[in-house]
Amino acid sequence: MPDTPQEFGSIEWIPYKYRELNDDDLFWFTMEKSRENKAYRKVNDGSALDLSIMEQFPVDRNRIVYQKEY
Numbered sequence: 001m002p003d004t005p006q007e008f009g010s011i012e013w014i015p016y017k018y019r020e021l022n023d024d025d026l027f028w029f030t031m032e033k034s035r036e037n038k039a040y041r042k043v044n045d046g047s048a049l050d051l052s053i054m055e056q057f058p059v060d061r062n063r064i065v066y067q068k069e070y
Helices: none
Strands: 012-017 040-044 047-050 055-058 064-069
Antiparallel strands (some): 012 064, 040 047
């Protein structure tokens, strides 16, 4: 039997360790569907870019982050 279709507009969150992402990938720190859960971009294995203020900050390589699958 096929998988049940997702509700329109729903998001499937896929967890990854930060180090598993490719440079320039978008990611989120939580699986919330809200304005407070903003997107970030991986710069390298040790830092990310906060896209709302365009500032880099350090990130633990082993931290779990999420990418969206629509």
